[in-house]
Amino acid sequence: MSAELREQIAVGCRILAGAAQGDYVWGHLSARDPDGAGTWMKAAGYGFEEITADRTVLVDRDGRVLDGTERRHAEYPIHTEIMARRPDVNAVVHTHSRAAVALAATGRALEPVSHEGTFFTPPDVPRFTATGDLILTRELGARLAECLGDRPAVLMVNHGVAVAAKDIPTAVVATLLLDAACDMQLRVLAAGGAAHRSSDAEALSKREHCYGDALIDDAWRYLVRRLGTG
Ligand SMILES: [Zn+2]
Numbered sequence: 001m002s003a004e005l006r007e008q009i010a011v012g013c014r015i016l017a018g019a020a021q022g023d024y025v026w027g028h029l030s031a032r033d034p035d036g037a038g039t040w041m042k043a044a045g046y047g048f049e050e051i052t053a054d055r056t057v058l059v060d061r062d063g064r065v066l067d068g069t070e071r072r073h074a075e076y077p078i079h080t081e082i083m084a085r086r087p088d089v090n091a092v093v094h095t096h097s098r099a100a101v102a103l104a105a106t107g108r109a110l111e112p113v114s115h116e117g118t119f120f121t122p123p124d125v126p127r128f129t130a131t132g133d134l135i136l137t138r139e140l141g142a143r144l145a146e147c148l149g150d151r152p153a154v155l156m157v158n159h160g161v162a163v164a165a166k167d168i169p170t171a172v173v174a175t176l177l178l179d180a181a182c183d184m185q186l187r188v189l190a191a192g193g194a195a196h197r198s199s200d201a202e203a204l205s206k207r208e209h210c211y212g213d214a215l216i217d218d219a220w221r222y223l224v225r226r227l228g229t230g
Helices: 002-018 076-085 098-106 138-148 168-190 200-211 213-227
Strands: 028-032 039-042 056-059 065-067 091-095 153-156 160-165
Touching (some): 002 039, 002 056, 002 168, 028 076, 056 076, 076 160, 098 153, 098 160, 098 168, 138 153, 138 160, 160 168, 200 213
Antiparallel strands (some): 028 039, 028 091, 091 160, 153 160
C-alpha cells in the first residue's frame, strides 16, 4: 500500500513542478503512511519534477528516516506536526509560492475576488508570524499546526504556505488554487483594490459549487492526464 502512496507523492510533486510551485529543490509534499508507520515525504536534494517513488522517505516525529534511501528535508516538522494535530489530514504541501509570500507580506486579507479565493475565505487565511525562518523543530511545527487550526491552509509570512487536506489530490489542487488566489489578489491590489468581491454567503456557495469533492477529483485527474502519466 505504501508503494501506491509513494507513487502518488511522486505524481503530486511533478504536478506541483508543472504549475511552477517549485523553488529549486525546496518545497515538499507528504502523505500519512496508511499503516500508521509515519509520514512519507518527498526526499531532499531534488526538484519537484525529479521526484519518483524511490525519492520519497518515511519519517517519524523526531525526524528519523524509517524507510527509503534518500535524505529527508530539514522542515519535516511542518508535515509531522500538522498530521499529529489533525487526524483528518492525510496529505500536506509546503511551498514557497511567490504570490502567497508577496500577498502575506502586504498584510492584506485574501479576498474572494475570483473562484479560487472562495476555497479559502471566508474567514481569511490564517497567518503564521512566529518566525519567517525555517521550521526546524517539533515545537515550531506544533505552533504552525496550531495556527493552521482546522483550516485548509496557512500563510507562513515571509516564507511560504502550508496546505493540509484529506488526501494528496486535494492537497495538490488546493495548493494550486491558493497560489492562483493570491496571484489574483495581488493583481487586484496593483489595480487599486477590489470594488467588487463575493459576499461571505456567495463565497461559501461558490466553494461548494466550484470545489466539491467530485470537482477537485476531476481537476486532479486532468492534471495527471496533462503529465502524460494517467
Ligand atoms: Zn520552507
